[in-house]
Structures are given as C-alpha cells and as structure tokens.
Amino acid sequence: MRARSVPFLFLVLVAPAVSAQDSLLDLLGEEEETKEYSTASFKTTRVINGHSLENTSHGVLDFRIGHRFGFLSEGVEEMFGLDQATIRLGFDYGVTDRLAVGFGRSSFQKTIDGFAKYKLLRQCHSGCSMPITLSLFAGTSITTLTKEKLPWYAEEREDYFTHRMAYAFQVIVGRKFSEGFSLQLMPGLVHRNLVRTDEEENDVLNVGAGGRVKLTKRVTLNAEYFYVLPGQLRAAIVPEDRLDDPNPGFKNSLSVGLDIETGGHVFQVHLTNSTAMYERGFITETTGDWLDGEIHIGFNISRVFTLHRPKQPQPPGSKEEGW
Amino acid sequence: MLRNTFMLLAMVPLLTAAQKYGTRNGQLQFRSETPLETIEAENFKGTCVLDASTGAIEFMALIKGFQFEKALMQEHFNENYMESDKFPKASFKGTVDGMSAELITRPGRHDLTVNGELTIHGVTKPLSTPVTVEVQPTGATVAECGFIILPEDHDIAIPGMVRDNIAKEIHVKVKAELQKL
Numbered sequence: 082m083r084a085r086s087v088p089f090l091f092l093v094l095v096a097p098a099v100s101a102q103d104s105l106l107d108l109l110g111e112e113e114e115t116k117e118y119s120t121a122s123f124k125t126t127r128v129i130n131g132h133s134l135e136n137t138s139h140g141v142l143d144f145r146i147g148h149r150f151g152f153l154s155e156g157v158e159e160m161f162g163l164d165q166a167t168i169r170l171g172f173d174y175g176v177t178d179r180l181a182v183g184f185g186r187s188s189f190q191k192t193i194d195g196f197a198k199y200k201l202l203r204q205c206h207s208g209c210s211m212p213i214t215l216s217l218f219a220g221t222s223i224t225t226l227t228k229e230k231l232p233w234y235a236e237e238r239e240d241y242f243t244h245r246m247a248y249a250f251q252v253i254v255g256r257k258f259s260e261g262f263s264l265q266l267m268p269g270l271v272h273r274n275l276v277r278t279d280e281e282e283n284d285v286l287n288v289g290a291g292g293r294v295k296l297t298k299r300v301t302l303n304a305e306y307f308y309v310l311p312g313q314l315r316a317a318i319v320p321e322d323r324l325d326d327p328n329p330g331f332k333n334s335l336s337v338g339l340d341i342e343t344g345g346h347v348f349q350v351h352l353t354n355s356t357a358m359y360e361r362g363f364i365t366e367t368t369g370d371w372l373d374g375e376i377h378i379g380f381n382i383s384r385v386f387t388l389h390r391p392k393q394p395q396p397p398g399s400k401e402e403g404w
Numbered sequence: 405m406l407r408n409t410f411m412l413l414a415m416v417p418l419l420t421a422a423q424k425y426g427t428r429n430g431q432l433q434f435r436s437e438t439p440l441e442t443i444e445a446e447n448f449k450g451t452c453v454l455d456a457s458t459g460a461i462e463f464m465a466l467i468k469g470f471q472f473e474k475a476l477m478q479e480h481f482n483e484n485y486m487e488s489d490k491f492p493k494a495s496f497k498g499t500v501d502g503m504s505a506e507l508i509t510r511p512g513r514h515d516l517t518v519n520g521e522l523t524i525h526g527v528t529k530p531l532s533t534p535v536t537v538e539v540q541p542t543g544a545t546v547a548e549c550g551f552i553i554l555p556e557d558h559d560i561a562i563p564g565m566v567r568d569n570i571a572k573e574i575h576v577k578v579k580a581e582l583q584k585l
Contacts, residue, residue, distance in 0.1 A: 299484060
C-alpha cells in the first residue's frame with residue numbers, strides 16, 4: 082500500500098503549480114541585450130561651421146548649401162549685410178556608417194574643400210559600454226583663384242600650386258548627455274602651406290567646443306567656439322586697436338544658431354563672425370569682432386537623399402516579401 | 405480501482421499544463437500610404453506567447469526594432485514621433501476566442517478573433533481583430549492578423565507641415581510562427 086502511494090504523491094508534487102504570472106512573455110526567458118548606439122546627438126553633421134560627431138549614414142547623400150550674408154556692421158547701406166553673400170555648395174556621402182567623405186566649393190576665395198571623417202568610437206548605452214563618441218577628421222582646401230587674384234600674388238614670385246593648399250585635422254570627441262543636451266570638443270591642427278609672414282605659424286593649434294540644447298522635438302539651439310592658441314597668427318596689416326590681441330588681426334570663431342528639422346531637411350540659421358565655411362577659413366582667417374557688430378547672419382540647408390539602403394541582417398525563417 | 409482512477413486524474417494537470425506556444429521572431433509590418441509618400445517598416449523580432457488552454461496571448465515589439473528603407477526616416481520615427489527612448493515597447497495583451505489546447509493540435513486553417521488591449525507610445529486602446537491560425541501537419545503553427553490603428557489614438561503628434569505625408573489610418577500586419585515552449 083505504501084509503495085503505491087509514493088508514486089501518486091510524487092505525481093501530485095510534480096504537477097506544475099498554476100501561479101499568477103505577471104506576464105506570459107516571462108516564459109520566453111531573458112532576451113539577449115541588443116547593442117544600442119546613441120543616435121541623433123546633433124540634428125545634422127555640422128554644429129554650425131565645424132563638424133559634429135554625427136556622420137552621414139551609410140548610403141546617404143547629403144546636399145549642403147551654406148550661405149553667409151555680409152557683416153551686420155555694414156549698416157543700412159548694405160542692408161545690414163543682406164546685400165552681400167558668400168556661398169558654399171557641397172555633398173557629403175556616407176561610405177559606411179563609420180566613414181563619411183565629402184567635398185564642396187565656396188565662393189569665398191573660390192575654394193574647393195574635401196574631407197574624410199571616421200567614427201572610431203561610438204557612444205553606446207545598452208549592450209556595451211562606451212561613454213563617448215570619437216571621430217577623426219581630415220580635410221583639405223585649395224583656392225582656385227587665378228594667379229593674379231591670389232592675395233599673395235606678386236609678379237616676381239614663383240606661383241607654386243602647393244601654396245594654394247591647406248590641411249585641417251581634428252579629433253572630435255563628444256557625448257550625448259541626455260535627450261536634450263550634447264557636447265563635443267574638437268582639438269585640432271590647421272596646416273597652411275604658405276603663410277603671410279615669418280611671425281605666423283604654418284601649423285596652427287586650436288581647440289573647438291560645440292554643443293546643442295534641444296528646445297522642442299525639432300528645434301535645437303547650437304553654439305560653437307574655436308580657440309586658437311595665441312601667438313600663431315598675424316595679419317599683414319593690423320588695425321591699431323588690435324595690436325595687443327593674442328593673434329593680432331584675427332579673432333576666434335564664435336557662432337550661435339538654431340537647427341530646425343522638417344522631414345528630409347535640416348535648416349540651420351545662425352550668427353557667426355566667420356566668413357568662410359571650410360576649416361582653414363573659419364579657424365585661422367576669422368577677422369570679425371562680435372563686439373564691433375562684425376557678425377554674419379548665415380544659414381545652412383541640409384537635404385538628405387538615400388542612395389542605397391545597406392542590407393539588414395534577416396533572422397532565419399523570415400521572407401523578404403510575400404506576406 | 406479507485407486508487408488507479410485517482411492516479412489517472414492526478415496526471416491530468418500534467419497533460420494540459422504544457423500548452424504554451426511562443427516565438428522571438430514574430431514579424432510585424434506597418435504601412436502608411438498617401439499620394440505624397442509611402443512610409444513602411446518591418447520588425448522581425450516580435451516576441452509572442454500564447455497559452456492555448458486559456459487562449460491568453462501576449463505580444464511585444466521594440467520600437468527601435470522597426471527597420472526602414474531610409475535611415476533618416478527611421479531616426480525621425482524614433483526621435484520625433486514614437487519617442488522610443490521614453491516608450492521603448494509596443495505591446496498587446498488579450499485572448500484568442502475559440503482557442504483551446506485541442507484546436508492548436510488540429511491541422512487546418514482556423515479563423516478566430518483576438519480581443520485585447522494594444523499599448524503604443526504609452527497609450528492603451530482596445531483592439532479586436534480576426535486572426536487566422538494555421539496548424540500544419542508538421543506541427544508548426546502560424547498565426548496571422550491585420551488591423552488598422554490611428555496615430556491620434558495613441559497620442560502620436562503629427563505636425564501640420566507633414567500632415568499630408570502621413571496617412572490617418574496605418575495598416576499593420578502581424579505574423580508569428582509559434583513553437584511549443
């Protein structure tokens with residue numbers, strides 16, 4: 082009798098208890114954590130003049146128009162700068178999600194510029210741990226002005242093609258601190274093959290800082306500043322009141338603006354003291370003084386075209402179409 | 405005799421308890437079609453569990469799991485419309501009427517109805533829709549359904565400028581191949 086009731090008791094004990102479960106989905110067990118990289122730390126690939134830590138996505142072509150009006154200090158006669166303009170037209174392309182390349186042409190000094198930008202480290206908050214995004218930037222600019230129009234032209238001088246060139250290198254390191262706030266630092270170096278005088282440096286060390294604050298879902302406030310270490314630049318002719326400046330004749334680039342995003346466009350409107358829109362120009366050749374009203378109203382338009390969509394990995398058993 | 409009957413009865417819970425089916429690879433697709441623009445995306449990582457004995461069903465999908473043709477569209481979908489950092493999941497909890505442990509083992513195509521609540525963007529609304537459960541002779545079970553949702557029902561704000569680019573009714577299709585758990 083005892084021997085028979087043991088198996089019976091065993092069965093009763095083994096029968097699964099009906100427990101009140103929070104969710105049926107718990108039966109599937111723990112999901113593997115998928116890696117989630119931070120995205121959209123800035124609305125577009127530029128803070129204002131300088132590059133942001135966002136890259137153009139894989140297979141995407143970004144058509145960029147940059148426009149700067151004249152200085153506000155020009156007064157009513159030039160309609161506070163609206164009558165004057167410099168433009169940059171350019172294309173950025175995402176070769177992969179990490180590597181972006183681009184080129185453009187500015188009307189300022191008829192300059193062509195090109196760059197490559199590689200995202201070495203990506204900020205990751207789930208499934209991995211990396212607190213910052215780090216990108217490496219390398220760019221070059223060439224002025225295509227005819228020989229006689231070059232600022233350094235003199236009949237007796239030999240015109241070397243390489244004198245027209247400059248290079249810029251930057252390490253862009255930054256972080257999306259929250260949904261509404263991102264900040265980045267851009268230590269870098271601009272190399273000019275030809276400089277004005279002996280007192281100027283060919284290699285100009287600088288540190289930039291840029292950030293954005295989200296005002297609404299689609300509008301952000303951006304600001305950017307490039308600090309050029311003192312004693313590296315000197316203009317050919319320096320106005321009297323600027324003789325004691327750390328880089329006489331030149332100012333550090335300071336810009337502030339709004340990013341407005343609408344569908345496939347990002348519209349950036351800003352105030353900046355820099356006239357040029359390529360690194361050599363806005364880092365080492367900014368002459369505008371904010372306090373004197375030498376500020377340009379400017380805007381950038383970014384229009385994105387998806388040229389091709391990279392293949393997404395499909396789980397086994399799923400079909401491409403037909404359902 | 406009585407003891408044997410008793411023993412047999414005691415085994416009944418064992419026989420009916422393990423009637424749970426599920427998958428981690430449920431497929432979801434949604435589509436918004438207007439004369440201006442077609443927006444569609446697919447998610448291949450929906451999780452679903454069905455308790456065939458009671459008909460209780462639960463489905464969950466991560467919003468960030470929806471894949472779009474255009475990277476920027478995917479970014480806007482998550483950042484601006486679905487706010488997927490705040491509301492990372494869409495989920496459904498309900499019952500399949502007519503489901504039973506017996507039905508799910510009977511090969512053939514069964515047209516049933518699922519009733520429950522759908523939570524998207526943190527807002528829960530009732531959802532009732534026909535669902536087809538196809539039980540193949542091999543034992544594989546495929547559940548398919550399609551329904552329409554309205555973005556405004558789930559507090560998804562659409563700015564005036566793009567109002568005409570996004571359909572008022574979004575067509576959703578769900579397909580899950582359920583395995584016995």
